[in-house]
Amino acid sequence: xxxxxxxxxxxxxxxxxxxxxxxxxxxxxxxxxxxxxxxxxxxxxxxxxxxxxxxxxxxxxxxxxxxxxxxxxxxxxxxxxxxxxxxxxxxxxxxxxxxxxxxxxxxxxxxxxxxxxxxxxxxxxxxxxxxxxxxxxxxxxxxxxxxxxxxxxxxxxxxxxxxxxxxxxxxxxxxxxxxxxxxxxxxxxxxxxxxxxxxxxxxxxxxxxxxxxxxxxxxxxxxxxxxxxxxxxxxxxxxxxxxxxxxxxxxxxxxxxxxxxxxxxxxxxxxxxxxxxxxxxxxxxxxxxxxxxxxxxxxxxxxxxxxxxxxxxxxxxxxxxxxxxxxxxxxxxxxxxxxxxxxxxxxxxxxxxxxxxxxxxxxxxxxxxxxxxxxxxxxxxxxxxxxxxxxxxxxxxxxxxxxxxxxxxxxxxxxxxxxxxxxxxxxxxxxxxxxxxxxxxxxxxxxx
Amino acid sequence: xxxxxxxxxxxxxxxxxxxxxxxxxxxxxxxxxxxxxxxxxxxxxxxxxxxxxxxxxxxxxxxxxxxxxxxxxxxxxxxxxxxxxxxxxxxxxxxxxxxxxxxxxxxxxxxxxxxxxxxxxxxxxxxxxxxxxxxxxxxxxxxxxxxxxxxxxxxxxxxxxxxxxxxxxxxxxxxxxxxxxxxxxxxxxxxxxxxxxxxxxxxxxxxxxxxxxxxxxxxxxxxxxxxxxxxxxxxxxxxxxxxxxxxxxxxxxxxxxxxxxxxxxxxxxxxxxxxxxxxxxxxxxxxxxxxxxxxxxxxxxxxxxxxxxxxxxxxxxxxxxxxxxxxxxxxxxxxxxxxxxxxxxxxxxxxxxxxxxxxxxxxxxxxxxxxxxxxxxxxxxxxxxxxxxxxxxxxxxxxxxxxxxxxxxxxxxxxxxxxxxxxxxxxxxxxxxxxxxxxxxxxxxxxx
Numbered sequence: 001x002x003x004x005x006x007x008x009x010x011x012x013x014x015x016x017x018x019x020x021x022x023x024x025x026x027x028x029x030x031x032x033x034x035x036x037x038x039x040x041x042x043x044x045x046x047x048x049x050x051x052x053x054x055x056x057x058x059x060x061x062x063x064x065x066x067x068x069x070x071x072x073x074x075x076x077x078x079x080x081x082x083x084x085x086x087x088x089x090x091x092x093x094x095x096x097x098x099x100x101x102x103x104x105x106x107x108x109x110x111x112x113x114x115x116x117x118x119x120x121x122x123x124x125x126x127x128x129x130x131x132x133x134x135x136x137x138x139x140x141x142x143x144x145x146x147x148x149x150x151x152x153x154x155x156x157x158x159x160x161x162x163x164x165x166x167x168x169x170x171x172x173x174x175x176x177x178x179x180x181x182x183x184x185x186x187x188x189x190x191x192x193x194x195x196x197x198x199x200x201x202x203x204x205x206x207x208x209x210x211x212x213x214x215x216x217x218x219x220x221x222x223x224x225x226x227x228x229x230x231x232x233x234x235x236x237x238x239x240x241x242x243x244x245x246x247x248x249x250x251x252x253x254x255x256x257x258x259x260x261x262x263x264x265x266x267x268x269x270x271x272x273x274x275x276x277x278x279x280x281x282x283x284x285x286x287x288x289x290x291x292x293x294x295x296x297x298x299x300x301x302x303x304x305x306x307x308x309x310x311x312x313x314x315x316x317x318x319x320x321x322x323x324x325x326x327x328x329x330x331x332x333x334x335x336x337x338x339x340x341x342x343x344x345x346x347x348x349x350x351x352x353x354x355x356x357x358x359x360x361x362x363x364x365x366x367x368x369x370x371x372x373x374x375x376x377x378x379x380x381x382x383x384x385x386x387x388x389x390x391x392x393x394x395x396x397x398x399x400x401x402x403x404x405x406x407x408x409x410x411x412x413x414x415x416x417x418x419x420x421x422x423x424x425x426x427x428x429x430x431x432x433x434x435x436x437x438x439x440x441x442x443x444x445x446x447x448x
Numbered sequence: 449x450x451x452x453x454x455x456x457x458x459x460x461x462x463x464x465x466x467x468x469x470x471x472x473x474x475x476x477x478x479x480x481x482x483x484x485x486x487x488x489x490x491x492x493x494x495x496x497x498x499x500x501x502x503x504x505x506x507x508x509x510x511x512x513x514x515x516x517x518x519x520x521x522x523x524x525x526x527x528x529x530x531x532x533x534x535x536x537x538x539x540x541x542x543x544x545x546x547x548x549x550x551x552x553x554x555x556x557x558x559x560x561x562x563x564x565x566x567x568x569x570x571x572x573x574x575x576x577x578x579x580x581x582x583x584x585x586x587x588x589x590x591x592x593x594x595x596x597x598x599x600x601x602x603x604x605x606x607x608x609x610x611x612x613x614x615x616x617x618x619x620x621x622x623x624x625x626x627x628x629x630x631x632x633x634x635x636x637x638x639x640x641x642x643x644x645x646x647x648x649x650x651x652x653x654x655x656x657x658x659x660x661x662x663x664x665x666x667x668x669x670x671x672x673x674x675x676x677x678x679x680x681x682x683x684x685x686x687x688x689x690x691x692x693x694x695x696x697x698x699x700x701x702x703x704x705x706x707x708x709x710x711x712x713x714x715x716x717x718x719x720x721x722x723x724x725x726x727x728x729x730x731x732x733x734x735x736x737x738x739x740x741x742x743x744x745x746x747x748x749x750x751x752x753x754x755x756x757x758x759x760x761x762x763x764x765x766x767x768x769x770x771x772x773x774x775x776x777x778x779x780x781x782x783x784x785x786x787x788x789x790x791x792x793x794x795x796x797x798x799x800x801x802x803x804x805x806x807x808x809x810x811x812x813x814x815x816x817x818x819x820x821x822x823x824x825x826x827x828x829x830x831x832x833x834x835x836x837x838x839x840x841x842x843x844x845x846x847x848x849x850x851x852x853x854x855x856x857x858x859x860x861x862x863x864x865x866x867x868x869x870x871x872x873x874x875x876x877x878x879x880x881x882x883x884x885x886x887x888x889x890x891x892x893x894x895x896x
Contacts, residue, residue, distance in 0.1 A: 020886075065877065391813075416850065421842055428743070431744075
């Protein structure tokens, strides 16, 4: 029987980050990471295997960071345990002092008639599945994508680039309905339309038809849309199989129950990433948000605190900061949207601005950028921000994320010192975060 | 005699921002902006008139923001005053209640023999001068640039792109000596060399020769370097002519003396931007930093507080956040460098990281990014950061700038929630600000 001080189950971003963080904090401990996959995928890179990446091998999550940190990798599956000893599928047993579950998530399969037809695919994370997926996508001509969230749209964009005929079907009233406000989703629908996609929103799929191979979908109103491939992108659910075997407390929809330090109902067992239940930072309610960057924040925190609490948690609940690029438009969001503010009954002020991300705007590579901020009207704190524009959106989201986590007020942002450069950012006079803040200040100062 | 509630003198970023901020805060006041230039330039865009911008007209600071905010523009020069009445060169008189000086800076002319020869140019801000400058640069073949700071190097990069033979001479021991640490300046020297520049550091120009037209420079060791144009980029000094006429307190090297709210020694007169003296945020000493983004922060603060203090100042002294792109490398810095830390006697820890700014790194458009952070060893606060890489550097500098201004600690950054995306940022596992922070934490945890 092998024995390690720390054992991590799961080889995705949460597991890897927990392992590295544990090594950084506890240099003298032995650490093992057990995963099922011979070769794990970079989860957010998966849509790009369809076109932008030449091969699936370019999307492998490298083992070098684990090797460099002296973490032993074990390719196996945990099937049970006896006290502090794990039983593996291979028959091997492994003893641990501290166990971290990072078992991730699995695709949600919506109850649609015909969902199990040949030619219906999901954006799964297993390399062998993705090989078949890609092969089928490259052969297909007419592809229907069910679900207008980030992953469905990223796949759509790739398939458009590969010259496919793409139809996107979203049952809510705009694209990215759970992530961003309508003005962003609608803008994106227009851009996808320009790239050749058919975009249907507020529309439900009644059934998928074909026998045995998929031939298309039928909408609620009876409309038929032909397809030789259907990609279902209807979200993910926490992967709880192992947690159930271990007898941990969990919520079926949201995941393994954990405290502020990612400790489960059992001493010595932690859970991080998509498999762990998360709470919204504004309300404390469970949230569905599943992001690699969130998983990583959890992995870092758990890894540092396995034997004692060394790093005091500095973030309340989950904020949700993310970004993407679809149809040549970069989009990002951090914290509360206007729709969220309404749903939560928050008294808010919106500030917006539109400008170029280079100055003068005639410089090569300049893109228009549109930014929307949500402030608490009375306490003046920044609650959320949404942005679309060029590639700088990726880091602008992180500026917003820091500002929200530090509960910055409009007045603080108004007096902020920032850096600008013609070839890299908007003009100092038009700097979007500051100008949208000034817009919000003017609104509460004069209009309320 | 015309009369305005608020008069701003100077049409650069500081003046424009003060005017807009004043309008936002005081909608009922009349506001005028007096400037000498018919057409003001975007200051940081000036190097790019040499090649990247098709014409100088593309670098005009637009008047639309002022027109939109109902600010009257007066093209004239203030030559004196009598109490609250300004006398203009045209003979006109203008009465004010509150006056904001934003008279900017002028080029520093170093005492070098031959500095007044025909063919010696400076990076000035006047459009007519720049027309002659550009005309001469396009005709020249061999160009010597004296000064390896940002502006000299930006001009060098443009001239290399225009096919010129460029020699850069910096008297200190590496490029960007006042802004960044040696490892950044040396990296840049290598890149400029690859682009065809001759880069000399630790070398002083003894004289510029030619008669009457410049023919070259002679170095301290007697070496001659031929040139048909010499560009002197040896810094800027505050433009104090008007402040002197108005009888305000000033420091000849650093500028008009102002308090926390940019108020000069005379009630009702404010000074903002390059003409106003600034204090370093770590030591309270005067600092030479002159940046459009700093000018703008001052303009916003002054404009909001002209009649009473509405916006409490939230930044201590000047941090200095800036970025640039030279020889296809984006570079940026915010706050303290390692050299600064040594000079100030700060007990510090350095954290560094190198990674790609996309994930997987095989995605098109990926660049290597190198980040260096300086933390206070005992108080754990982030003091400064330097970065080089792709275009995302422009906004990464602003993340650092917010973190430093909010005095974030290594532990806070370690538990930060951020957003990442394959096409826009580094991987969540390798996110540079977090990983450089983790590197610093490991150093003080295990090595001190």
